[in-house]
Amino acid sequence: MVLPLTDIRQLVNGVQRGDKRSIARTISIIENNQPEAQKIISLLYPKTGKAHILGITGPPGAGKSTLIEKLVKELRNRGKTIGVVAVDPTSPFSGGAFLGDRVRMQDLSTDPGVYIRSMATRNHPGGLARATKDAARVLDASGKDVVIVETVGAGQSEVDVVKVAHTIIVVLAPGLGDDIQAIKAGQMEIGDIFVVNKADRENVNKAMSDIEAMLEMATEKKGWKPLVVKTSALTGEGIAELLERIDEHRKYLKTGEIDERRKERIENELVEALTQKITESIMNEMKRKGEWSKLTQKILSRETDPYSAADKLFAKQLKTTRKR
Amino acid sequence: MRKKEKERKIRVVIAKPGLDSHDRGAKIVARALRDAGMEVIYTGLRQTPEQIVETALQEDVDVIGLSILSGAHSALFPRIMELLKKKGLDDVLVFAGGIIPQEDIPSLKKMGIKEVFGPGTPTSTLVEFVRENALKRR
Numbered sequence: 001m002v003l004p005l006t007d008i009r010q011l012v013n014g015v016q017r018g019d020k021r022s023i024a025r026t027i028s029i030i031e032n033n034q035p036e037a038q039k040i041i042s043l044l045y046p047k048t049g050k051a052h053i054l055g056i057t058g059p060p061g062a063g064k065s066t067l068i069e070k071l072v073k074e075l076r077n078r079g080k081t082i083g084v085v086a087v088d089p090t091s092p093f094s095g096g097a098f099l100g101d102r103v104r105m106q107d108l109s110t111d112p113g114v115y116i117r118s119m120a121t122r123n124h125p126g127g128l129a130r131a132t133k134d135a136a137r138v139l140d141a142s143g144k145d146v147v148i149v150e151t152v153g154a155g156q157s158e159v160d161v162v163k164v165a166h167t168i169i170v171v172l173a174p175g176l177g178d179d180i181q182a183i184k185a186g187q188m189e190i191g192d193i194f195v196v197n198k199a200d201r202e203n204v205n206k207a208m209s210d211i212e213a214m215l216e217m218a219t220e221k222k223g224w225k226p227l228v229v230k231t232s233a234l235t236g237e238g239i240a241e242l243l244e245r246i247d248e249h250r251k252y253l254k255t256g257e258i259d260e261r262r263k264e265r266i267e268n269e270l271v272e273a274l275t276q277k278i279t280e281s282i283m284n285e286m287k288r289k290g291e292w293s294k295l296t297q298k299i300l301s302r303e304t305d306p307y308s309a310a311d312k313l314f315a316k317q318l319k320t321t322r323k324r
Numbered sequence: 325m326r327k328k329e330k331e332r333k334i335r336v337v338i339a340k341p342g343l344d345s346h347d348r349g350a351k352i353v354a355r356a357l358r359d360a361g362m363e364v365i366y367t368g369l370r371q372t373p374e375q376i377v378e379t380a381l382q383e384d385v386d387v388i389g390l391s392i393l394s395g396a397h398s399a400l401f402p403r404i405m406e407l408l409k410k411k412g413l414d415d416v417l418v419f420a421g422g423i424i425p426q427e428d429i430p431s432l433k434k435m436g437i438k439e440v441f442g443p444g445t446p447t448s449t450l451v452e453f454v455r456e457n458a459l460k461r462r
Contacts, residue, residue: 020378020381020382021381021411021412023382024381024382024383024384025384027384028335028384032332032333090363091358091359094358094359094360094361095333095361096357096358096359096360096361096362096363096364097358097363097364098354098355098358098364098366099363099364099365099366100366102365102366102367102368102379103366103367103368104368106367106368106370106371106375109367109375109378109379109382110372110374110375110378115382116382117382117383118363118365118383120333120363122333
């Protein structure tokens with residue numbers, strides 16, 4: 001079903017007014033990759049760029065969702081409006097998903113200044129769904145002051161959140177201390193702020209010093225030196241301090257690094273979009289002519305290999321483009 | 325059918341209205357629908373009608389499943405249905421489960437609850453019901 005253009009405009013206007021139903025429907029259209037998704041994004045894009053986007057990542061069970069609830073409440077006390085996109089994994093077997101992040105954020109669901117969306121990865125790697133970035137954009141365009149993106153319970157390689165967020169918060173908990181070494185390569189490199197959550201538990205100071213020690217070694221970044229904050233999402237301890245650190249980072253970004261990050265991110269995005277366009281155009285042309293299955297068959301029977309086949313396809317495409 | 329499901333996932337909210345804390349059934353239903361390839365948003369316990377309807381709206385769901393064992397269905401369900409209508413979500417498929425006396429079911433159906441499932445319902449019945457009825461909207 002393709003929406004007529006007037007409906008698209010209505011949706012886009014609704015999003016800009018902050019209407020939750022319009023936001024919800026728009027995100028679904030993008031998530032389902034419906035034909036009008038691209039048009040909608042191009043209409044909303046000029047309205048984006050105002051929100052501060054926070055990325056919250058960390059291993060499963062560290063307390064990300066609970067911490068987000070506390071953060072959002074504190075931000076609401078300070079008069080901010082907030083959008084949350086919370087990602088949970090899709091089953092690679094059934095394609096279904098159990099999205100449970102809202103359980104920790106129940107009190108927020110009826111707050112008019114808060115919009116929360118649960119999103120399944122739909123088997124996209126990297127800790128986010130394919131549509132997460134654009135969902136954050138929709139919330140940005142809807143006028144939210146702060147947009148929070150929560151990754152799946154993430155491990156070493158799930159660092160896609162750096163492509164979406166301005167400030168990355170890695171949430172850890174005591175008891176992971178011995179594993180700190182193991183996660184160093186992935187998460188220890190992307191955090192602008194590290195949170196040791198569950199400060200109400202034992203060994204929190206040990207975890208703090210472990211992380212601080214690890215950061216000393218891992219820090220090669222120029223400029224911003226990652227901070228460690230101790231919080232308890234249960235008691236509320238450290239939440240105000242965390243917000244101050246987030247604000248410090250926001251101010252720091254204004255000094256110039258944000259432009260660099262933004263530029264890098266946009267370049268990556270352009271490359272991705274271009275790759276997809278080129279691939280699609282070649283594939284569609286091949287399929288239309290019925291040559292696609294012949295070629296895959298040739299690779300299967302070892303007549304050629306995938307790389308040579310790709311070379312040939314690309315050369316052919318170049319030729320046709322030149323002729324035009 | 326399978327391909328179509330791939331393109332357009334069925335999104336379901338499983339909610340526990342009211343004050344009882346028996347969530348085993350709700351979790352089993354959520355799990356069964358997940359295993360059938362749907363995206364299931366679980367709200368947790370003790371939800372007000374307002375919270376449930378707001379969640380359905382923000383999550384843009386096709387289906388709401390209500391689990392209740394407290395006996396308060398006759399008070400809470402009408403309120404939920406009323407709020408759905410008010411928010412323009414009256415095309416969302418609503419079903420219920422839990423401990424609901426037989427004699428209450430006709431009035432619940434009359435207010436728009438499509439089906440009421442009692443204890444012992446095979447999850448396959450449920451999955452089939454949701455699949456068949458969910459994508460009629462839109």
